[in-house]
Amino acid sequence: MLKVQEIRELIKLVDQSSIDEFVYEIDGSKIQMKKNNSTTIVSQVSSFPQEADLIPAVKTVPAAQPAPAVQVQEAALETGKAPVNEAAVQANLHKITSPMVGTFYASPTPDTDVYVKAGDRVSKDSIVCIVEAMKLFNEIEAEVDGEIVEVLVKNGQLVEYGQPLFLVKPE
CATH class of the missing domain: 2.40.50.100 (RNA polymerase II/Efflux pump adaptor protein, barrel-sandwich hybrid domain)
Known part of the structure; x- marks a missing residue:
């Protein structure tokens, strides 16, 4: 069974690659990832129900969404410093x-x-x-x-x- 960190790495690699579909099967567990334009769909089928509760069975992960700049702006207001370029800082x-x-x-x-x-x-x-x-x-x-x-x-x-x-x- 893959660890959560390993699954996250696989998601990143599939998301950054040019492949559209990835399937990995071992010891009765199966991980299938499909890219659909700007969305990566991850599903895992396991023979262990308690482990399925730790990782959602089907999860849609948006691909490369920019983080909101609100948090940087709030931090800047608290410190009294104006951000130079919020988008550049956040990126x-x-x-x-x-x-x-x-x-x-x-x-x-x-x-x-x-x-x-x-x-x-x-x-x-x-x-x-x-x-x-x-x-x-x-x-x-x-x-x-x-x-x-x-x-x-x-x-x-x-x-x-x-x-x-x-x-x-x-x-």
């Missing part, structure tokens, strides 16, 4: 997204410090948060080297599959 930021539906936790336990906060530097294998799904605590890695620009969710908040959690300025 250079990497979004760390939730690989599953669950509860966002900013720290490993309630009485410890958060993994990261705005201004912290991270490497691609740095743990930035935990997403709990079905009593499983999944550590989420940064995926890129850079600086955390903004934390987009609050501790204990429910998050959706693909929801942006952090904005990172890559190095």
Whole structure:
């Protein structure tokens, strides 16, 4: 069975490639991805029903949508600095997204410090948060080297599959 991170990488590769359809089958599990103009459709069939709850059976993932510039503008208003070019700034930021539906936790336990906060530097294998799904605590890695620009969710908040959690300025 593929891990969620591996499936996310496959989605990125299929989305960036010129192929229109991708099918992967192993040990009774099947992953099928089809591109349809600006949409990538991902489906997974598994013989393990509890794992199917972690990854939606059919999920439509928009291909390369520009992120809203509202978050950058709000951050600029809070700091009192005007953004130079919101679209350019937003285009250079990497979004760390939730690989599953669950509860966002900013720290490993309630009485410890958060993994990261705005201004912290991270490497691609740095743990930035935990997403709990079905009593499983999944550590989420940064995926890129850079600086955390903004934390987009609050501790204990429910998050959706693909929801942006952090904005990172890559190095």
